[in-house]
Amino acid sequence: MAGLDYPLYPIFAFLGFVVALIPLPWHLQAWNSGTCYYMIWAALSCLNQFINSIVWHNNAINWAPIWCDVSIRIMLGASVGIPAASLCINRRLYNIAKTHAVALTDEGKRRAVLIDTLICVLLPMTVVALRECTAFIHSTHPTDLFTEYVVQGHRFDIYEDIGCYPFIYNTLPAFFLSDSWPIIIGLVSSVYCGLSLKAFYLRRAQFTHFLKSNKSLSASRYFRLMALAMTDIVCTIPLASFIIWINSAATPVEPWISWENVHYDFSRVGQYPSALWTTNYLLVVAIQLTRWIVVVCAFIFFGFFGFAAEARKNYSIAFWWVARIFGIYPPKPQQHINLTRLNCAPRAPAIHPSAGLLPVYVVKELKPTSSSPLYWEHSQSKKNAIV
Numbered sequence: 001m002a003g004l005d006y007p008l009y010p011i012f013a014f015l016g017f018v019v020a021l022i023p024l025p026w027h028l029q030a031w032n033s034g035t036c037y038y039m040i041w042a043a044l045s046c047l048n049q050f051i052n053s054i055v056w057h058n059n060a061i062n063w064a065p066i067w068c069d070v071s072i073r074i075m076l077g078a079s080v081g082i083p084a085a086s087l088c089i090n091r092r093l094y095n096i097a098k099t100h101a102v103a104l105t106d107e108g109k110r111r112a113v114l115i116d117t118l119i120c121v122l123l124p125m126t127v128v129a130l131r132e133c134t135a136f137i138h139s140t141h142p143t144d145l146f147t148e149y150v151v152q153g154h155r156f157d158i159y160e161d162i163g164c165y166p167f168i169y170n171t172l173p174a175f176f177l178s179d180s181w182p183i184i185i186g187l188v189s190s191v192y193c194g195l196s197l198k199a200f201y202l203r204r205a206q207f208t209h210f211l212k213s214n215k216s217l218s219a220s221r222y223f224r225l226m227a228l229a230m231t232d233i234v235c236t237i238p239l240a241s242f243i244i245w246i247n248s249a250a251t252p253v254e255p256w257i258s259w260e261n262v263h264y265d266f267s268r269v270g271q272y273p274s275a276l277w278t279t280n281y282l283l284v285v286a287i288q289l290t291r292w293i294v295v296v297c298a299f300i301f302f303g304f305f306g307f308a309a310e311a312r313k314n315y316s317i318a319f320w321w322v323a324r325i326f327g328i329y330p331p332k333p334q335q336h337i338n339l340t341r342l343n344c345a346p347r348a349p350a351i352h353p354s355a356g357l358l359p360v361y362v363v364k365e366l367k368p369t370s371s372s373p374l375y376w377e378h379s380q381s382k383k384n385a386i387v
Contacts, residue, residue, distance in 0.1 A: 016046035016298030034088030037120035052163025068164035097199035250282035
């Protein structure tokens with residue numbers, strides 16, 4: 001079983017990193033901070049898993065301990081950051097459904113971005129900090145520091161073909177400090193989602209008028225955001241519950257004995273070859289589900305926003321920008337001919353001398369004047385006739 005998803009997983013992880021960031025520029029222009037944080041967390045997670053799957057393919061050697069310290073924190077942060085971004089999307093959709101909400105002033109936009117930043121960045125950092133209660137204790141040498149963790153039994157694990165992986169000591173505090181956050185956030189998101197659907201149903205006319213007057217959010221984008229948020233809610237709570245169950249089934253829940261017992265030999269790094277860790281079927285399911293779910297999140301987002309009209313417009317702009325480098329330019333738009341006028345009976349064109357056409361000469365009757373020679377001959381002939 002080891003290596004069966006190689007190179008399939010690295011390819012999909014890298015593609016997930018790319019496609020998650022493609023819609024980012026126009027969502028930044030629209031001040032959609034919740035969707036932007038969703039893209040950033042999904043892309044960062046895919047990139048993290050891509051690097052791990054490449055570096056630790058067919059080996060479980062501790063090549064880069066500092067990278068693993070960073071990598072496991074990205075994994076722990078993303079497990080809260082992606083549901084938190086979905087919460088921000090649902091909160092914004094609820095405010096829009098009340099027709100109060102997308103902030104049109106610069107101050108209101110900054111306030112909305114600040115609130116989303118607190119939810120999508122500060123909350124995951126706080127959760128990671130709760131998992132890692134840091135205490136700096138000075139020893140005989142002033143530079144000797146060590147870090148103790150609440151639910152983290154030792155530094156990290158390395159699984160062959162997987163890479164760095166956080167080790168959470170499976171006790172009752174781990175459930176409250178580590179595993180329950182996606183479920184809590186998912187429940188809050190579901191409340192916002194239900195309220196936004198109710199507000200939309202009760203105030204459809206005002207909602208439609210609001211969307212027509214708002215340039216940064218169209219009806220199509222609103223319903224795509226709603227579909228993304230509902231999909232995330234449907235997936236978050238069941239998957240988080242399933243992971244809690246599978247973690248408790250794969251490794252038995254240990255009693256909390258003491259702080260020293262949990263953090264004994266904390267600096268140890270567990271290294272597991274694929275021949276060993278793949279024998280535990282539940283552990284395989286838990287690890288593979290954890291790494292594939294971030295890739296699925298990236299592709300789900302791209303599926304909702306990567307083929308919209310605004311996306312196709314930006315793809316065309318980017319394509320012709322690159323094509324101009326190679327001397328290829330877009331075709332000029334053709335003039336449309338009014339076919340209804342071609343079916344009409346032909347009529348004589350109105351010709352005006354000032355229209356810039358060929359001059360038109362009109363024969364007129366000459367009236368003799370006293371200053372013209374014809375007038376003198378005509379008067380002489382009258383005199384002869386009288387005589």
